[in-house]
Amino acid sequence: MRQFLLIKRNLSHVCKLKPYKDTKWLMPDGNPTGIYIYSCVAGDRVPVILKDPTIATWYSCGPTVYDSTHIGHASCYVKLDIIQRILKWFFNIKLVTAIGITDIDDKIIKKSQQLKTDYQTIAKQYEQEFWLDMANLNVDKPMIIARVSEHINSIEKFIKNLIDSNMAYVVEDSSVYFDTSKYPLYGKLQQVQENGEPSDEFKRNKMDFVLWKGQKPGQPCWKTSWGEGRPGWHIECSAMVSKLFGSQLDFHAGGIDLKFPHHENEEAQSCAFHNTNQWANYWIHVGHLNLKDIKMSKSIQNTISIPSLLEKYSADTFRMACLLSNYKHPMEYSDDMMKMAQDIVMKIKFFLKDSNVYVNKTMSDRATYNYKLLNELQMTEERNLEALKADFDTATCVNSLLNLISSANTTIKLNKNEYCPVSVTLIANYVVDMLTKFGLKLVDSSEENISSSVVDTLVDFRHLVRKNAIQGKNKELLTACDIVRDRMKCVKIQINDSDTPSWIYVK
Ligand SMILES: [Zn+2]
Numbered sequence: 001m002r003q004f005l006l007i008k009r010n011l012s013h014v015c016k017l018k019p020y021k022d023t024k025w026l027m028p029d030g031n032p033t034g035i036y037i038y039s040c041v042a043g044d045r046v047p048v049i050l051k052d053p054t055i056a057t058w059y060s061c062g063p064t065v066y067d068s069t070h071i072g073h074a075s076c077y078v079k080l081d082i083i084q085r086i087l088k089w090f091f092n093i094k095l096v097t098a099i100g101i102t103d104i105d106d107k108i109i110k111k112s113q114q115l116k117t118d119y120q121t122i123a124k125q126y127e128q129e130f131w132l133d134m135a136n137l138n139v140d141k142p143m144i145i146a147r148v149s150e151h152i153n154s155i156e157k158f159i160k161n162l163i164d165s166n167m168a169y170v171v172e173d174s175s176v177y178f179d180t181s182k183y184p185l186y187g188k189l190q191q192v193q194e195n196g197e198p199s200d201e202f203k204r205n206k207m208d209f210v211l212w213k214g215q216k217p218g219q220p221c222w223k224t225s226w227g228e229g230r231p232g233w234h235i236e237c238s239a240m241v242s243k244l245f246g247s248q249l250d251f252h253a254g255g256i257d258l259k260f261p262h263h264e265n266e267e268a269q270s271c272a273f274h275n276t277n278q279w280a281n282y283w284i285h286v287g288h289l290n291l292k293d294i295k296m297s298k299s300i301q302n303t304i305s306i307p308s309l310l311e312k313y314s315a316d317t318f319r320m321a322c323l324l325s326n327y328k329h330p331m332e333y334s335d336d337m338m339k340m341a342q343d344i345v346m347k348i349k350f351f352l353k354d355s356n357v358y359v360n361k362t363m364s365d366r367a368t369y370n371y372k373l374l375n376e377l378q379m380t381e382e383r384n385l386e387a388l389k390a391d392f393d394t395a396t397c398v399n400s401l402l403n404l405i406s407s408a409n410t411t412i413k414l415n416k417n418e419y420c421p422v423s424v425t426l427i428a429n430y431v432v433d434m435l436t437k438f439g440l441k442l443v444d445s446s447e448e449n450i451s452s453s454v455v456d457t458l459v460d461f462r463h464l465v466r467k468n469a470i471q472g473k474n475k476e477l478l479t480a481c482d483i484v485r486d487r488m489k490c491v492k493i494q495i496n497d498s499d500t501p502s503w504i505y506v507k
Pocket residue numbers: 060061062100237238262266
């Protein structure tokens with residue numbers, strides 16, 4: 001309570017912005033978007049307000065590139081990708097997206113020493129793998145990719161500013177620490193317990209954290225005015241974001257494990273640097289993905305790589321599983337959960353095929369509007385927009401889509417007397433529009449494999465029929481076989497008529 005009063009007093013003196021509902025979160029000046037988002041600083045949902053009504057800045061903490069990514073990373077970046085797509089495509093916000101890549105770090109150096117190569121080679125290899133995995137998950141590449149090794153200059157200037165303003169101190173080995181005792185808002189994102197003595201001999205206060213690591217023999221280092229060394233982890237994001245976006249950031253995202261201390265430290269040093277009380281307006285934290293109640297971590301060998309995930313399930317199925325779970329909460333990964341997501345994707349795909357067949361092949365000359373269906377569509381559209389405004393409630397959207405599909409299916413399959421192609425087409429179009437905006441492709445590469453086996457079956461069957469037609473001199477069947485061959489050619493499949501049937505894709 002005393003700490004909170006101190007914060008309020010501090011805010012009223014320095015900052016023009018007002019605390020929201022007596023919380024530590026400050027309401028930004030600007031244009032309300034109608035969206036409400038959970039804020040860990042407020043402990044509640046807060047309104048999303050942007051300085052410019054159509055432009056917003058977004059920064060995600062990216063990977064430390066020393067190993068392959070796993071499905072824990074997949075769920076984090078897919079869920080963040082979904083939120084970005086919602087802001088862009090449902091609320092017409094021009095989002096400027098950036099990600100930080102930690103390409104210099106203890107773990108990268110250790111791995112390079114184990115493999116007897118340089119740290120840049122390790123970093124480049126795993127960064128490339130990361131982008132390939134993200135592309136296979138249909139995660140949009142951020143507009144700006146900021147690598148730590150390319151921003152040492154900005155990091156150095158940032159730290160120098162904090163030393164000069166007495167917010168940071170240099171110690172014996174040229175390491176630099178942030179002095180948390182000079183920053184009364186520390187603990188804004190997460191209440192911290194300050195028990196015991198500082199764990200590091202150089203620290204003045206237990207919660208102080210390293211901004212710059214003094215040089216260690218045999219490790220890469222950079223020269224600065226206070227000595228040689230390399231950046232600490234927390235300072236990287238703050239310095240890169242400040243260079244790119246200035247003194248204020250709209251959205252700052254990452255996994256829940258980054259909330260403390262990483263994001264707390266980022267906020268503290270950035271507020272100190274920019275002399276403000278709120279640097280990132282909206283912190284977005286994605287809940288963990290758990291596998292059999294064990295947290296995904298590289299230190300224990302229970303990870304599933306992204307290629308093995310995508311061998312078993314499509315990117316659409318995984319994205320559907322992400323849509324069905326609340327982004328903030330933990331997600332329990334299991335085959336049952338994935339099968340459920342798979343069934344939903346299949347149900348949607350079958351509906352799209354059935355609606356197409358219904359519209360084109362129903363034997364009726366009397367098309368009518370089905371106002372009940374059209375009303376249901378309109379209500380679903382309104383409900384879904386409201387759900388997205390309420391902290392991106394995608395699960396509600398998927399459920400309303402399924403209800404809408406169920407009503408349309410009833411019309412398609414059961415109501416033979418009423419032919420309503422307009423309503424069914426509008427619903428199919430809405431379903432595709434919603435899901436592609438969420439980042440589903442609805443057609444993916446694994447379908448090519450399925451179609452290969454389908455073509456095999458068809459070609460074998462045709463071969464058998466043709467052989468019998470030749471023996472029995474059945475001209476009608478032979479002509480039918482020729483028609484099949486010609487039609488397959490139209491869809492770029494060339495069939496070779498020999499003793500052993502074969503076919504190839506023609507590109
Ligand atoms: Zn970060």
